[in-house]
Amino acid sequence: PFDVLIVGGGPAGAAAAVYAARKGIRTGIASERFGGQVLDTLGIENFVSVKETEGPKFALALEEHVRHYDVDIMNLQRAKALESEDGLIKVELESGASLKAKTVILSTGARWRNINVPGEKEFKNKGVAYCPHCDGPLFKGKRVAVIGGGNSGVEAAIDLAGIVAHVTLVEFDTKLRADEVLQRKLRSLPNVTVVMNAQTTAITGKDKVDGLTYKDRASGEEQRVDLEGVFVQIGLVPNTEWLKGTVELSRYGEIVVDAKGQTSVPGVFAAGDATTTPFKQIIIAAGDGAKAALGAFDHLIRSSAP
Ligand code: FAD
Numbered sequence: 318p319f320d321v322l323i324v325g326g327g328p329a330g331a332a333a334a335v336y337a338a339r340k341g342i343r344t345g346i347a348s349e350r351f352g353g354q355v356l357d358t359l360g361i362e363n364f365v366s367v368k369e370t371e372g373p374k375f376a377l378a379l380e381e382h383v384r385h386y387d388v389d390i391m392n393l394q395r396a397k398a399l400e401s402e403d404g405l406i407k408v409e410l411e412s413g414a415s416l417k418a419k420t421v422i423l424s425t426g427a428r429w430r431n432i433n434v435p436g437e438k439e440f441k442n443k444g445v446a447y448c449p450h451c452d453g454p455l456f457k458g459k460r461v462a463v464i465g466g467g468n469s470g471v472e473a474a475i476d477l478a479g480i481v482a483h484v485t486l487v488e489f490d491t492k493l494r495a496d497e498v499l500q501r502k503l504r505s506l507p508n509v510t511v512v513m514n515a516q517t518t519a520i521t522g523k524d525k526v527d528g529l530t531y532k533d534r535a536s537g538e539e540q541r542v543d544l545e546g547v548f549v550q551i552g553l554v555p556n557t558e559w560l561k562g563t564v565e566l567s568r569y570g571e572i573v574v575d576a577k578g579q580t581s582v583p584g585v586f587a588a589g590d591a592t593t594t595p596f597k598q599i600i601i602a603a604g605d606g607a608k609a610a611l612g613a614f615d616h617l618i619r620s621s622a623p
Contacts, residue, residue: 329426423564423592471496475509486510
């Protein structure tokens, strides 16, 4: 069996692999797409010490760093179940194989919920964005929309209002779901317009975004807003469906972890966007992965198994 088996090869999993391997213990990493969300990212400008890079380049650097150590890398493998068995943890793969380990680190990340309107896919990274911390500065002085009036949408609108020229917040419902204090802050901002009861119907443009259309759900009329960017903020979904019923998940489906990355199952640790660790960012996921690997190592040296 592996001493540490990591499931998920994004920044969290890669950092965990480097930290585990450096302890000289048997380490494996199984993932569907090594690199994770970073593969879908254009520019990265907030990983401290790397002033500027591109997602695919960063993903390659993650894999190269892991390959530098004695790590069993199993790419294109999707895990479908986890169970504890005779003091070991068994991870079943879609391929039919199963892997056994003394400790497991879950780092399967998350995905942004798509709005699925015409233009969203076409203009991804050409005006359609999901992460205000990452891409907000690209829209400095421009007009943007935020779709979604929950906490993340309203936080994004407040954040962006300090950078861009104007923000239109588009909410499907007749009211915002964000906390009252956020709504108050939002209403105090002079360059934010809130449109409620509005169903986004399309994101328009030629080579990049030039506007958004929505249906006024009260009148049925179609409206258009001219703008340069659209932030979709209708939820981040953790890739944890396969863990339901085995490790404790929060009501948002995030793996509940303690300060050392330990989950509700002894020997099973977790890190990054898939967990309750707040603020979903590369540097945070990487730090979290390192922490979970050290947590797993700590568990190994304390458990009786030789
Ligand atoms: P992920 O990167 O999501 O990696 C998850 C890994 O698990 C992948 O390898 C995946 O294939 C694998 N996996 C999932 N399910 C399974 C399964 N069942 N079995 C096996 N493997 C599985 N953050 C920044 O800090 N700066 C930025 O500029 C930035 N820009 C972004 C732009 C975009 C478009 C997106 C989508 C995100 C951006 N982020 C940015 C956020 C950042 O990418 C994430 O916070 C970070 O990648 C999370 O790392 P992670 O390792 O936890 O998960």
